């Protein structure tokens with residue numbers, strides 16, 4: 271997730287378990303061949319064979335509208351060691367859509383086809399190429415055209431965020447569309463959208479018929495939900511992470527961001543994660559309220575101590 275799930279968030283979340291794979295933030299591709307340092311910045315896991323610290327594979331996410339340039343950059347990325355490419359046809363951001371990328375391409379399934387086909391042809395056969403789509407741009411009427419475009423162009427996997435661009439992030443997610451896609455194409459289809467709880471997971475599985483799921487905001491809010499789902503599926507008892515455990519992880523995460531981002535941005539990634547966590551943990555709300563205007567390392571550190579180690 272752009273601006274949210276960077277290298278260190280991926281490291282923390284995958285360490286908790288239950289996650290089989292993850293994707294970098296998107297690398298925007300225009301007309302140029304990007305330098306190596308860009309790929310390394312978005313995907314520090316390149317240093318570790320494209321695995322997070324706990325051994326979970328990471329895909330490189332590319333976004334853009336120029337098939338030739340995406341293909342050339344995808345090939346280049348594989349030369350630097352990238353082992354899987356994911357193409358973004360879902361981003362709803364105005365800046366991205368206005369410059370020909372993300373969900374705006376869903377208005378032209380033939381361009382989705384051209385992009386996937388070009389990238390598939392450019393990278394070595396053993397490198398999986400996946401794509402992520404929404405159900406459309408203005409509405410959901412062309413969902414199947416885009417899904418077929420991805421399949422016929424030779425992608426190895428399709429993730430479907432079950433909403434149009436205009437649907438935004440508003441519930442519901444239309445999981446039944448995913449079922450129709452899954453029945454029409456012969457590659458794995460990953461269901462995405464609006465999985466916040468164990469119950470949502472089971473309803474999504476039922477309605478989509480999928481076996482693979484992508485979690486976005488739900489995982490940020492409830493970092494061990496994937497582990498909980500897996501434990502439940504295999505009939506194991508599961509003790510959910512306590513707020514104290516989440517807080518300790520958050521503290522380590524925050525300390526890492528101090529080194530990673532410039533002083534101007536101190537605390538931003540922490541506050542952002544707390545915004546999601548407060549949807550699941552009531553304690554995250556008071557933490558967020560206490561920290562939201564703080565900008566110095568010392569103030570934030572003091573709040574951590576007050577909030578997490580007060581008894």
Ligand SMILES: Cc1cc2nc3c(=O)[nH]c(=O)nc-3n(C[C@H](O)[C@H](O)[C@H](O)COP(=O)(O)O)c2cc1C
Pocket residue numbers: 271272273274294295296331358360361402431439462463464465484485486487488489
């Ligand atoms: C802040 C934010 C950033 C996102 N960045 C990306 C992205 O870079 N690539 C992508 O394919 N989807 C991105 N998404 C969409 C999510 O991956 C996901 O498809 C969407 O949030 C629905 O799933 P959820 O209900 O589990 O969150 C982003 C969503 C949010 C809220």
